[in-house]
Amino acid sequence: MLPHTDRPNRETPLPKKGMRQTEQRKAVFEALMSRADHPSAVEVFMRVKYRMPSISLATVYNCLESLTANGLVRTVNHEREPSRFCANLQEHAHLFCSECGSITDIPLHTPMPPEQIWNLPEGVSIAQQEVSFRGLCAPCACAPRQGTPPRTPNPAPAAAPSGN
Numbered sequence: 511m512l513p514h515t516d517r518p519n520r521e522t523p524l525p526k527k528g529m530r531q532t533e534q535r536k537a538v539f540e541a542l543m544s545r546a547d548h549p550s551a552v553e554v555f556m557r558v559k560y561r562m563p564s565i566s567l568a569t570v571y572n573c574l575e576s577l578t579a580n581g582l583v584r585t586v587n588h589e590r591e592p593s594r595f596c597a598n599l600q601e602h603a604h605l606f607c608s609e610c611g612s613i614t615d616i617p618l619h620t621p622m623p624p625e626q627i628w629n630l631p632e633g634v635s636i637a638q639q640e641v642s643f644r645g646l647c648a649p650c651a652c653a654p655r656q657g658t659p660p661r662t663p664n665p666a667p668a669a670a671p672s673g674n
Contacts, residue, residue, distance in 0.1 A: 603641035609650035
C-alpha cells in the first residue's frame with residue numbers, strides 16, 4: 511500500500527498542533543504515516559521499537575492517545591477487535607475484509623455533507639461521519655477459494671430395474 515504522504519522514503523514531520531513534539535511522538539507518527547495499513551497499537555510498538563529500542567508499549571499508547579486527541583490520527587474500531595489507527599484525515603470510508611482482516615481506505619468520489627447523502631431525521635446535526643463496509647479486499651476477492659471444491663449437481667438417479 512502507498513503511504514499517506516507524497517514523501518514515502520523521508521521522515522514525515524509531526525505537524526505542530528499545540529502539543530510537545532517528543533522523539534517518541536515523532537517516531538509513532540512516522541510509523542503511522544509510512545504505510546496505509548491501519549495498525550494496532552502493538553503493531554505500531556513493534557515498528558517503533560526497531561528504531562527506538564527503549565520505548566515502551568505504554569509510551570506508544572500515550573503517543574497514540576495524544577495524536578488522536580490532537581486530530582492527527584483517527585481511531586478505527588471494528589466489532590470487538592483492538593483499536594486500529596488511521597493517518598488518513600481525508601473523509602473516507604473503511605472496508606473491513608472478512609477473509610484476511612485488513613482495513614482498506616475507500617475515498618469518496620465527491621465530498622458532500624452527510625445531509626446530502628443520508629436521509630437524516632429532522633433536527634439532527636452531524637459532527638463527524640464514520641462509514642464502514644464489510645466484505646473482501648481486492649486481493650482476497652481475486653484469490654482462488656480454499657476449502658471445498660465447487661459442488662457439482664448430483665446425477666439423476668438410475669432407473670430401477672424392472673422385475674419382469
